[in-house]
Amino acid sequence: MRSASSVPISIVAELANNMQAIEQINRLRPQAALVMLNGDLPKSLQMVERLRQENPETAVICSSEETSSDVILQSFRSGATEFLRQPLTETEINEVFAKIEQARLRSTEESQQGRVIAVYSSKGGCGTTFVTANLAVALSRLSRSHATIVDLNLQAGDQPTYLGIENTPYTIYDVVRNFDRLDDTLLNSYLTSRGKLLSLLAAPTEVGRDEDVRPEHVTQIITMLRAQPGYVLIDPQHTLSENTIAALDLADDLVLLLTLDIPSIRSAKRALDIFRRLGYEKSRIKVVLNRYTKSPEFEIGQIEKVLEHSIDAVLSNDYKAAISSINMGEPLVQSKTQSRLQAEFTKLASKLADIQVEEDARPVSRTSWFPFARK
Ligand SMILES: Nc1ncnc2c1ncn2[C@@H]1O[C@H](COP(=O)(O)OP(=O)(O)O)[C@@H](O)[C@H]1O
Ligand SMILES: [Mg+2]
Numbered sequence: 001m002r003s004a005s006s007v008p009i010s011i012v013a014e015l016a017n018n019m020q021a022i023e024q025i026n027r028l029r030p031q032a033a034l035v036m037l038n039g040d041l042p043k044s045l046q047m048v049e050r051l052r053q054e055n056p057e058t059a060v061i062c063s064s065e066e067t068s069s070d071v072i073l074q075s076f077r078s079g080a081t082e083f084l085r086q087p088l089t090e091t092e093i094n095e096v097f098a099k100i101e102q103a104r105l106r107s108t109e110e111s112q113q114g115r116v117i118a119v120y121s122s123k124g125g126c127g128t129t130f131v132t133a134n135l136a137v138a139l140s141r142l143s144r145s146h147a148t149i150v151d152l153n154l155q156a157g158d159q160p161t162y163l164g165i166e167n168t169p170y171t172i173y174d175v176v177r178n179f180d181r182l183d184d185t186l187l188n189s190y191l192t193s194r195g196k197l198l199s200l201l202a203a204p205t206e207v208g209r210d211e212d213v214r215p216e217h218v219t220q221i222i223t224m225l226r227a228q229p230g231y232v233l234i235d236p237q238h239t240l241s242e243n244t245i246a247a248l249d250l251a252d253d254l255v256l257l258l259t260l261d262i263p264s265i266r267s268a269k270r271a272l273d274i275f276r277r278l279g280y281e282k283s284r285i286k287v288v289l290n291r292y293t294k295s296p297e298f299e300i301g302q303i304e305k306v307l308e309h310s311i312d313a314v315l316s317n318d319y320k321a322a323i324s325s326i327n328m329g330e331p332l333v334q335s336k337t338q339s340r341l342q343a344e345f346t347k348l349a350s351k352l353a354d355i356q357v358e359e360d361a362r363p364v365s366r367t368s369w370f371p372f373a374r375k
Contacts, residue, residue: 007097018047025051029356030058032100034084037064037071045078052079059100063088114226117352118234118251120244122267126257127290129153130322131315132235133162134341135255137331138349139231140197142357146230148191150201150221152247153237154210157203160192164329168192168202173209175201176217187224201225215246222250231353240274248275253352254284259291260298269307285309288348291317313348316340 012028015021025033033051037044048060062075063084072083082096117139119132132149140147151157151172160168170190178186191199201221204210225232234251236244248254254275258268268287275285287307289300292314300311321339325332333345350357 006094007101009097018043022047022050022054025058026054029055031104032059032061032081032097034061034063035080037062037066037075041066041071041074045074048075048078048080059103061096061100112229114228114230114232115253115353116222116226116232116234116251117253117255118236118248119255119257120236120238120248120271121257121264122238122240122271123258123264124238126259126264127315127322128238128257129158129162129235130326131255131257131288131290131345132233133159134331134333134345135349135352136198136231136233138333138345139233139353141333142346142349142355143231143353144197146197146199146228147233148199148201148225148230149233149235150225150247151203151235152218152243153235154203154213154243155207157205157235159200159235160202161329162326163194163198163200163331165192165194165200165202168200168205171202171204171209172213172217172221173204173206175221176212176214179217179220182220182224184224184228187221213243215242218243218246219250222247226250240271245278248280249278252284253286254280255286255288255352257288257290260289260293260295260303265303265306272307272309282309286312286352288313288315290315293317313344313351315344315348 012030013024015024021033021035035044035048035051044062048062051058051060059081060079061082061084062078062080063086064071064075065086067085075083082099084092084096117135119128119135121128136147136149139145149159149163151159153159154172160166169192172190174190175182175187191201193199204213222232222234234247236247256268256271256275258264272285272287287309289303289311293316300314304310316339318339318341321332321337321341324337325335328335332339333342346357349355
């Protein structure tokens with residue numbers, strides 16, 4: 001099989017039964033699985049259906065000695081990507097794997113677009129800036145790609161402090177000032193780098209320079225940043241101003257933060273109402289409970305009922321760790337301080353990036369593997 005294909009293949013598993021196949025494919029997330037349909041046909045096709053549902057990125061090649069059009073049709077109806085007749089021939093193997101590889105390359109190209117994540121809370125002090133900074137670091141480490149933070153707190157941007165950036169030579173004010181001639185190179189030159197994988201578009205540092213920033217600028221900046229691979233994280237203002245809405249409109253994921261107190265729960269509910277009126281799909285919104293400590297007064301289930309939305313993640317309250325990371329200007333997820341928050345940020349990042357992590361929070365690599373499932 002390996003020698004027949006001109007596309008390099010590595011076989012990561014050969015599996016004897018359906019249960020094993022499902023279990024291992026869910027774990028390994030290979031690029032393709034070859035299913036031999038030589039036993040119980042309905043059961044095998046059920047497995048193909050389940051495999052495709054649970055692992056849409058894994059191509060399933062069915063192969064059978066019985067090659068009636070009925071078997072081929074049923075395979076495709078169950079979700080098979082390709083069908084190989086037995087005995088397998090070199091030409092057909094070659095063709096099938098080349099097609100699958102081409103499809104992968106196409107989808108990788110499409111995914112070269114960046115993903116925009118806005119972290120929003122309608123009340124100050126819920127941790128928007130802290131969470132944005134830490135999520136940016138967690139996402140870039142996990143996906144080994146670039147993350148850019150856009151600080152839209154135009155009157156008092158805290159991101160440089162939280163990230164330990166002493167000096168921001170350029171800010172969003174420079175972007176707006178040169179808007180007429182803005183291109184990727186110019187926009188990138190206004191970002192302040194923090195290490196290789198993180199950069200910041202800082203808020204203006206001088207009073208009065210925020211007023212010129214208009215929603216069309218915000219839209220253009222985010223659109224241009226998203227055209228580059230990686231993540232764009234937005235730290236918007238708490239008021240739902242035109243600029244904030246322009247940013248939230250473009251977010252692929254909108255993380256709504258709240259803390260465990262009545263005013264915060266109320267304002268999160270109001271924000272969710274406004275999002276509904278703005279036509280934001282529910283699936284885009286991730287509600288995250290920050291500064292969480294177990295309390296008899298508030299049960300998560302009750303809060304979910306009030307909000308009419310699931311709590312998608314919880315970040316523990318660890319004031320000492322949070323404040324010392326801010327004071328040191330080192331995001332907690334990369335500092336040596338031990339805190340539950342580090343694993344929680346990684347978990348949230350892994351959900352947002354759709355990258356599985358092992359228990360010890362190391363990403364599971366998703367290289368192009370071809371394991372073969374045999375019935
Ligand atoms: N999970 C947490 N545990 C403890 N303290 C936190 C946590 N998240 C944020 N904080 C603290 O809350 C304060 C406000 O955070 P900040 O990010 O500035 O809020 P916002 O940007 O929403 O106004 C900071 O002092 C920060 O240390
Ligand atoms: Mg803030």
